[in-house]
Amino acid sequence: MDQRSSVKPDPRRGLPSVDKLSRETRQREPELPEWAVTESARRCVAEARSRLQLNPPGGSSDESLEDSLGAWVERTASGARRLLAQHPVRVINATGVVLHTNLGRAPLAEGAARAAFEASVGYSNLEFELDSGRRGNRMGAVADKLRLLSGAEAAHACNNTAAALMLALNTLARGREVIVSRGELVEIGGSFRVPDIIERAGVRLVEVGTTNRTHPHDYEQAIGPDTALLLKVHRSNFEQTGFVTEVNLPQLVRIGREHGVPVVEDLGSGTLLDLTSAGLPLECYVPSRVSQGVDVVCFSGDKLMGGPQSGISVGRREPVEAMRRNPLARALRLDKMTLAALDWTASAYLDGRAEQEIPILRQLLEPVDSLERRARSLARRLSKCVTSGAATPSDWSVEVQQDRSAVGGGSLPGFLLDTWIVALRGKQSAARTAARLRSFGQQRGDPDSAVSVVARVRDDTVLLDLRTLADAELADVEAAVAFSVR
Ligand SMILES: *Cc1c(COP(=O)(O)O)cnc(C)c1O
Numbered sequence: 001m002d003q004r005s006s007v008k009p010d011p012r013r014g015l016p017s018v019d020k021l022s023r024e025t026r027q028r029e030p031e032l033p034e035w036a037v038t039e040s041a042r043r044c045v046a047e048a049r050s051r052l053q054l055n056p057p058g059g060s061s062d063e064s065l066e067d068s069l070g071a072w073v074e075r076t077a078s079g080a081r082r083l084l085a086q087h088p089v090r091v092i093n094a095t096g097v098v099l100h101t102n103l104g105r106a107p108l109a110e111g112a113a114r115a116a117f118e119a120s121v122g123y124s125n126l127e128f129e130l131d132s133g134r135r136g137n138r139m140g141a142v143a144d145k146l147r148l149l150s151g152a153e154a155a156h157a158c159n160n161t162a163a164a165l166m167l168a169l170n171t172l173a174r175g176r177e178v179i180v181s182r183g184e185l186v187e188i189g190g191s192f193r194v195p196d197i198i199e200r201a202g203v204r205l206v207e208v209g210t211t212n213r214t215h216p217h218d219y220e221q222a223i224g225p226d227t228a229l230l231l232k233v234h235r236s237n238f239e240q241t242g243f244v245t246e247v248n249l250p251q252l253v254r255i256g257r258e259h260g261v262p263v264v265e266d267l268g269s270g271t272l273l274d275l276t277s278a279g280l281p282l283e284c285y286v287p288s289r290v291s292q293g294v295d296v297v298c299f300s301g302d303k304l305m306g307g308p309q310s311g312i313s314v315g316r317r318e319p320v321e322a323m324r325r326n327p328l329a330r331a332l333r334l335d336k337m338t339l340a341a342l343d344w345t346a347s348a349y350l351d352g353r354a355e356q357e358i359p360i361l362r363q364l365l366e367p368v369d370s371l372e373r374r375a376r377s378l379a380r381r382l383s384k385c386v387t388s389g390a391a392t393p394s395d396w397s398v399e400v401q402q403d404r405s406a407v408g409g410g411s412l413p414g415f416l417l418d419t420w421i422v423a424l425r426g427k428q429s430a431a432r433t434a435a436r437l438r439s440f441g442q443q444r445g446d447p448d449s450a451v452s453v454v455a456r457v458r459d460d461t462v463l464l465d466l467r468t469l470a471d472a473e474l475a476d477v478e479a480a481v482a483f484s485v486r
Pocket of ligand 1: 162233
């Protein structure tokens with residue numbers, strides 16, 4: 001008796017081979033490069049194979065077997081196109097959220113981007129002294145500028161604030177204890193958790209106080225012979241209200257002094273301009289933190305400072321120099337492009353050009369009447385474009401409205417800026433219009449002529465916020481809207 005006759009054929013044999021699928025796809029879409037098609041075909045077949053393993057045939061969902069070759073080719077081609085797409089690419093931020101972490105935080109000033117380009121497209125004097133012809137110091141120039149801007153004795157810059165904090169902890173407290181309030185053991189962004197960073201820096205965490213209340217005596221009682229550091233962490237992305245007490249920086253500095261223990265602050269979003277006149281709290285102004293006697297303050301280059309991604313540490317000479325000498329600093333160091341952009345940004349502050357040239361500051365400081373005027377002008381342009389062509393005038397409404405928007409980027413929680421928006425409502429759902437706006441830049445064809453637009457949606461209305469829209473982007477917004485409303 002033939003045993004095999006009672007065994008079902010292996011359904012995986014019914015899957016097309018990667019070779020065949022690649023060949024078919026390349027034949028039908030010859031402009032797709034071989035590497036992308038082969039990889040996409042491999043993924044399509046592997047996915048079908050594992051689906052079959054999870055749902056053996058006889059079950060309900062073995063449709064992949066029945067798929068025509070045409071469907072396989074289509075899946076392979078679209079997978080190949082996803083692999084080919086340049087990432088990241090420019091998008092237009094119409095959300096009004098000035099520091100949108102998912103949209104790359106601070107846009108660079110053109111001068112900063114040019115400096116990065118110039119420093120990297122050829123050779124540079126990164127670690128070379130042109131005067132003497134000898135080896136130079138890659139960090140010296142930018143550290144001088146950051147020192148002058150912050151009023152601190154010394155400055156150092158590394159990859160980002162998570163790295164700066166890691167470096168500070170590892171340099172100043174390795175193998176010893178750091179005391180942190182339970183109200184400040186926060187998670188910021190997707191993967192930055194203060195307790196995890198502390199542990200990975202090789203430091204023992206001593207938690208004091210409770211979630212909502214920490215008092216000076218909590219720190220004082222926890223200080224012992226093994227205490228290396230008192231750490232203050234800015235609650236960047238949430239607010240506590242109600243029955244809340246925290247120990248502020250001057251109090252913490254006083255406690256540290258009395259016990260001979262240094263104090264480090266993770267400020268996150270720091271500014272190098274006093275923006276209290278624009279309504280921003282004084283506590284994010286870095287020089288005001290430095291002047292309170294903190295030993296080291298860490299803040300991000302690409303949040304309110306408006307520069308490239310980087311983590312800046314400023315403070316007393318001894319701890320900052322020790323951080324610079326830590327072997328870990330080499331692993332966390334800035335590359336030449338970032339260094340050039342950061343140096344340019346620091347110079348813009350020193351020269352008094354920051355408010356004109358740094359996009360983040362221009363956006364934060366734009367007066368409400370200017371936003372209103374620009375909103376009205378955009379609304380007029382959009383009214384014309386939604387009423388021409390296929391759509392009929394009554395299908396769409398375009399209105400200007402006053403609104404409020406968040407600064408974002410894990411900075412200034414609860415702080416909202418007055419702004420003006422253009423509200424677009426129409427015959428298709430706002431979710432669909434917003435999806436079309438987002439997909440505009442992914443249209444096949446000339447990639448330079450189509451830029452995706454990211455907008456807010458509220459009450460089935462698409463909101464375009466002028467605070468984050470530069471005049472130079474409005475033609476692109478118009479093109480994206482014209483595409484999305486039909
Ligand atoms: C944003 C933020 C960080 C993380 O900064 P990166 O530059 O993204 O590493 C750390 N701490 C605080 C308080 C922050 O606000």
